[in-house]
Amino acid sequence: MMSISRRTAAAGVTLAAGAMLLTACSSGEGGEAASSSDAGGSKVELRVATFPPGADAAAYEAFATQEAQFEEANPDIDVIGVEYEWTGPTFAVQLAGGSLPDVFTVPFTDSKTLLENGQLMDVTDEIEELGYTDSFNPVILDGVTGADGHIYGFPRQAYAMGLHYNRDLFEQAGLDPDDPPATWDEVREAANAITEATGKAGYAQMAINNTGGWQLTAQTVSRGGRTQSDDGDGTYTSTIANEGTKATLQFLHDVRWEDDSFGYKVDLDWGTINQEFAAGNIGMYTSGSDVYTALVRDFGMDPAQYGLTVMPLEGDDPGTLGGGDIAVVSPTVDDATKAAAVKWIDWYYMQKLMDEDAAVADASALAAADQAVGTPVLPVLSRELYEQSQEWIADYINVPLDQMAPFTDRIWDQTPVGEPKGKTQEIYALLDPVVQTVLTDKDADIDALLAQADADAQALLDQ
Amino acid sequence: MTTTQHPPAAPASRRATPLSWIRAGGLSKLLFALPMILVFAIFSWTPIVRSVVMSFQKTNLLTPAEWVGLDNFQAVLNDPLLGTAVLNTLYFAALALVMGFPVPILMAVLMSEVKRGKGVYSALAYLPVVVPPVVAVLLWKVFYDGSPDGVFNTILGWFGIGPQPWLQSTSMAMPSLVIEATWAAAGGSIIIYLAALLSVPPELYDAAEVDGASIWRKAWHVTLPQLRGVIFVMLILQILATAQVFLEPFLFTGGGPANSTVTVLLLIYRYAFQNSLGGNYGMATALSVMLAGFLAVLSWVYFRLTNRWSTS
Numbered sequence: 001m002m003s004i005s006r007r008t009a010a011a012g013v014t015l016a017a018g019a020m021l022l023t024a025c026s027s028g029e030g031g032e033a034a035s036s037s038d039a040g041g042s043k044v045e046l047r048v049a050t051f052p053p054g055a056d057a058a059a060y061e062a063f064a065t066q067e068a069q070f071e072e073a074n075p076d077i078d079v080i081g082v083e084y085e086w087t088g089p090t091f092a093v094q095l096a097g098g099s100l101p102d103v104f105t106v107p108f109t110d111s112k113t114l115l116e117n118g119q120l121m122d123v124t125d126e127i128e129e130l131g132y133t134d135s136f137n138p139v140i141l142d143g144v145t146g147a148d149g150h151i152y153g154f155p156r157q158a159y160a161m162g163l164h165y166n167r168d169l170f171e172q173a174g175l176d177p178d179d180p181p182a183t184w185d186e187v188r189e190a191a192n193a194i195t196e197a198t199g200k201a202g203y204a205q206m207a208i209n210n211t212g213g214w215q216l217t218a219q220t221v222s223r224g225g226r227t228q229s230d231d232g233d234g235t236y237t238s239t240i241a242n243e244g245t246k247a248t249l250q251f252l253h254d255v256r257w258e259d260d261s262f263g264y265k266v267d268l269d270w271g272t273i274n275q276e277f278a279a280g281n282i283g284m285y286t287s288g289s290d291v292y293t294a295l296v297r298d299f300g301m302d303p304a305q306y307g308l309t310v311m312p313l314e315g316d317d318p319g320t321l322g323g324g325d326i327a328v329v330s331p332t333v334d335d336a337t338k339a340a341a342v343k344w345i346d347w348y349y350m351q352k353l354m355d356e357d358a359a360v361a362d363a364s365a366l367a368a369a370d371q372a373v374g375t376p377v378l379p380v381l382s383r384e385l386y387e388q389s390q391e392w393i394a395d396y397i398n399v400p401l402d403q404m405a406p407f408t409d410r411i412w413d414q415t416p417v418g419e420p421k422g423k424t425q426e427i428y429a430l431l432d433p434v435v436q437t438v439l440t441d442k443d444a445d446i447d448a449l450l451a452q453a454d455a456d457a458q459a460l461l462d463q
Numbered sequence: 464m465t466t467t468q469h470p471p472a473a474p475a476s477r478r479a480t481p482l483s484w485i486r487a488g489g490l491s492k493l494l495f496a497l498p499m500i501l502v503f504a505i506f507s508w509t510p511i512v513r514s515v516v517m518s519f520q521k522t523n524l525l526t527p528a529e530w531v532g533l534d535n536f537q538a539v540l541n542d543p544l545l546g547t548a549v550l551n552t553l554y555f556a557a558l559a560l561v562m563g564f565p566v567p568i569l570m571a572v573l574m575s576e577v578k579r580g581k582g583v584y585s586a587l588a589y590l591p592v593v594v595p596p597v598v599a600v601l602l603w604k605v606f607y608d609g610s611p612d613g614v615f616n617t618i619l620g621w622f623g624i625g626p627q628p629w630l631q632s633t634s635m636a637m638p639s640l641v642i643e644a645t646w647a648a649a650g651g652s653i654i655i656y657l658a659a660l661l662s663v664p665p666e667l668y669d670a671a672e673v674d675g676a677s678i679w680r681k682a683w684h685v686t687l688p689q690l691r692g693v694i695f696v697m698l699i700l701q702i703l704a705t706a707q708v709f710l711e712p713f714l715f716t717g718g719g720p721a722n723s724t725v726t727v728l729l730l731i732y733r734y735a736f737q738n739s740l741g742g743n744y745g746m747a748t749a750l751s752v753m754l755a756g757f758l759a760v761l762s763w764v765y766f767r768l769t770n771r772w773s774t775s
Binding site: 093095096117118119207208209210263264265266267331425429432433436437439440441456 | 526717
């Protein structure tokens with residue numbers, strides 16, 4: 001009997017150790033619970049999105065300053081910054097796994113579907129209470145309004161697509177960096193000149209992780225085409241096989257195969273193309289007008305090299321594709337955390353757009369930590385309010401506005417066009433291989449590619 | 464002293480009772496096994512069962528799941544990309560078999576012939592296995608840089624060969640992936656073959672030598688037949704691994720260019736995670752179940768076929 005009890009005791013110890021191991025493994029749950037109000041009821045812990053991984057220490061210093069300011073004004077809230085970056089795959093995983101911050105941002109393109117899926121918190125009453133429901137640009141507010149008429153997020157920032165260029169490479173190629181290309185033919189000529197003079201990619205374009213489709217769509221719009229039409233009854237028709245898309249693919253083909261000025265990388269996405277551009281390996285590329293902040297903060301670009309102009313427009317009814325993001329609250333938080341989340345969104349994202357003191361406080365905190373202030377964006381409220389806010393913070397603006405003048409001087413003359421609404425990301429994903437084919441196959445049949453993509457996209461839209 | 468002696472074995476006719484089971488050490492055995500059973504149940508078996516259940520559901524993991532019967536399986540089978548993914552996976556497996564399978568055997572045979580510094584060669588061969596896979600892929604991405612300044616292209620330049628689009632061409636991307644995968648995995652196989660070679664009785668080589676056999680005849684008629692059992696096991700393991708290849712296409716090319724490196728597992732990943740709005744977990748698990756079923760059947764058939772040829 002004694003031998004049995006010894007063995008049993010040993011087994012008991014092993015079991016206890018195993019239980020401890022399992023407890024340790026499940027500690028993540030405790031962390032999640034911490035996001036809601038703590039047991040003592042004294043403070044609400046609020047996990048908020050900060051920056052993408054790779055942001056420099058100064059960005060976090062600026063955030064710490066703002067966090068302290070907020071907590072001083074709201075002593076019952078404990079703000080915890082969480083690294084966050086919107087990417088297709090990780091967002092879905094974080095959403096499903098419940099590891100998203102309590103406050104985070106999502107692009108306009110996803111907000112409609114998310115709110116229809118019940119994956120966003122209803123903030124109608126809170127926005128009403130704050131009193132600025134009517135201040136929003138109605139087109140933008142529509143993107144966060146559900147079929148039930150309720151509002152599910154705070155539009156906080158919008159951008160227009162722009163052509164970003166490296167001023168150093170322009171100079172090395174004998175081009176005038178203050179007179180950037182205004183047509184797609186001029187873009188091609190400049191790319192050619194840059195490659196010939198420097199051996200670098202004169203022009204590059206994103207092609208993977210849905211960004212290929214995103215940029216193809218943007219350039220289609222700039223050539224007067226549209227990849228989708230809204231039938232007005234909740235259904236959409238694919239119009240991918242249009243002249244604008246065809247011209248864009250032909251342009252890419254020619255830059256890659258006829259001029260050989262595209263460079264060697266056809267597998268770039270938002271992050272890697274920024275990295276390459278910041279490192280001085282790319283002459284020009286298209287992306288959102290607000291990317292300057294990330295280029296300098298996350299990719300270490302020398303501001304003196306940066307240049308920004310508007311997208312060249314061609315054809316009938318051309319426009320500039322716009323986008324942006326909204327600040328939203330996780331649908332799983334409790335009431336106390338939700339109230340704290342709304343306070344944070346109002347304080348951190350919204351007040352600086354409409355209140356002079358808040359705008360100045362925000363700009364001074366960012367400027368003190370050497371963070372970009374004044375990067376060109378589009379207003380989510382009115383243009384007047386936006387221009388007014390730029391005047392409030394004029395003393396703190398530290399981005400090279402002169403180098404962005406070709407964009408800021410002309411962007412108001414361009415027609416803003418929203419991203420396609422139906423199955424946006426899926427159709428962007430479907431267009432990635434089309435862009436890749438043109439860039440990797442000299443004999444690619446563009447008409448056949450477009451016909452196939454159009455049929456595939458329509459099948460998706462009909463689901 | 465008597466306490467450490469084992470009790471005499473119970474007669475077969477004696478009826479087993481819970482008490483006798485406890486006395487025979489059943490409880491302590493169960494307690495010892497319990498942590499492992501719990502860990503496996505929570506981290507392995509539960510996800511497997513949930514995956515199978517999910518393959519018959521439509522869910523975004525947040526709102527309640529909806530039973531959809533075989534719809535997910537039907538949607539997967541109707542996906543035009545499935546054929547591409549299967550063909551690409553077969554292509555990867557075939558290339559890995561041709562390029563990757565003989566290399567470790569050859570290396571192991573050559574290394575076993577080395578008289579001095581065998582340990583150094585073994586360590587060098589095993590080194591790639593020690594490098595974390597993600598680091599290895601990132602390293603090889605630098606090697607595969609398509610510009611004339613890329614590592615491999617610079618080497619080719621020494622021989623007057625122009626720069627190659629290693630990962631940027633639909634025809635070269637897959638072979639490039641296989642070369643890295645072979646490099647990364649060969650070390651482990653070499654060690655296993657080296658160990659197996661030690662078990663080959665030296666008398667067989669002596670006898671062959673007396674008969675005047677050359678080194679190649681010895682390898683063909685002595686080494687390979689003696690390694691047969693190990694080779695068969697390694698072959699099925701490689702087939703199973705290549706059928707589930709994910710890391711290389713995911714990290715090197717993301718399935719591109721133009722879907723030329725989309726594999727079955729990458730397609731599963733895309734179903735689940737590419738769409739930012741919740742993903743199609745039903746289709747992802749349906750294809751996973753189909754793949755697991757196929758590989759289970761393949762393994763069974765393979766072992767049935769090779770059983771009679773293997774040494775015991």
